[in-house]
Amino acid sequence: MMPIIRCGASLVFLINLSSAAIADCLPQNFLLEERMELISDHSIRLAFIESMSQSQFDNAKKKFSGGASFPINGIPINGYSNLESAKAAGRSEASARGFTLDQSGSTHLIANRLSESGANAYIACLKEQGPGISLWVANATGNRFQVAVLFRPGDSNLQVRPFGLDNFKMISKLDKEFVPSTQQNLMFVRKSDGEGSIEIVIGKYRQSLIFPKRERLREVQESTHFSENVAQAATGGKNQPYGPKTVTACTTPPSPDWNFIPGTEGIIVLNSTTNVNSWTIVQPVSVDKLCWSVTARTGRKGDRHEITAKASVRMQRSVK
Structure with a gap:
């Protein structure tokens, strides 16, 4: 007979996302396979850039090679030859837009948005993580979050311990009987845009969701800068x-609030008397x-x- 977990009347809540579940079901991998369209969201795109591995970078270049849009600081992702330069450009754009999440926060942001969007393969992966608790955001509207809970006991210890809430309030009631291997959806209200977390502990199992702080990103204005000064070199001829x-x-930029975008530079040759002359960007x-x-090379005397x-x-x- 299937065991039934009976929940006490008084519960307190906390939230925090299991690193083990994230390691087994990397949301960045599922993002590219199931929800590529989420990359159009600046927050998700910058979070992916901040947290992406070498293999995810390589996969993204393949996925977006057919003309799909994945810009990093104004340059298509395929314009970057290595992970380091792509991440550096991403952090430059993140600074301009006011995106401050680190690798961990970026991973949690992607995970929550991915499950909220109904990414079936990602949710299935979470459900199959052996004995324990699976926890994911099933839906979200404004400050209201529906969190799905699935418990798969591995022993006879079915005690439900107090939940922990940080920056959240639970507005739904738990079922009187919490049946293992049956999904239960709980409703929460987020109190502010700050960080938050929800943790559930049943027996020896613990699972949590982490919600990074919400960031209202700034828009970015782009323009092309043409240098006023020139480089001019000459050899031969009189004197x-x-x-x-x-x-x-x-x-340099025309004012301190402007930043150059590395990788978009070019040289405009205004005059060259022979094809042996050369020019290059200084790195x-x-x-x-x-x-x-610019370099002018020697020709015949005179x-x-x-x-x-x-x-x-x-x-x-x-x-601003």
Whole structure:
């Protein structure tokens, strides 16, 4: 006969998400397989970038290779050759937008949004995590959250301990009989935009959900910056040396609130007398400085070789 867990009349609640469940059912993997459309949400996109592994980065580049939109700081994800540069660009955009969640908070945010969206494979994974408690956000509207609870006992200890609530209030009543292997949905109200958590303990099993603080992201304005100064080099001709000559010039954002977007820089050649002249971006490019060099090479005696070039780069700033 199936055991029945009888719940006491007085319960207190707390919330916190099990690291074991997350490790077995990584929400980032299911996000790409089941709910790619959530990437259009800036918070989810930045959370994925902050928490993504090498394999998830590689998978995202494959998933979004057909023209689907996954920008990182204004550049498509396929424009990044390695995980480190993609994460650095993501953190630059996160700073501009006011997104501050770390890797752990980002993972919890993705997990809650994923289950809330009805990602069936992800929810099935949570349900299959062996004996214990499965807990996930089944639905959310504003500050009201429906949390699904599924208990699969592995022994005869069926004692329901007090729940713990942080920044949440339970507004539904528990069933008088908590039947194992039967899903029960509980309703909660979030008190504020701060962090919150819900923890359930039955017997020796403990499971929790963590809700990162809500962040209202800033909009970002983008524009293209063209340098006013130029790099100009010349060799040969009257009163000019015959050896190769390299000249470097630099530019900075027009005001402190603008940041350059590394990876979007380019050189505009205004004048070049021969095709042996060359130009290059000086690395690294930072958010507040871009430098470029031009080189004029020696030709026949008396020939004048000259090159002049300016730079362009995309830039962004927060719109308050």
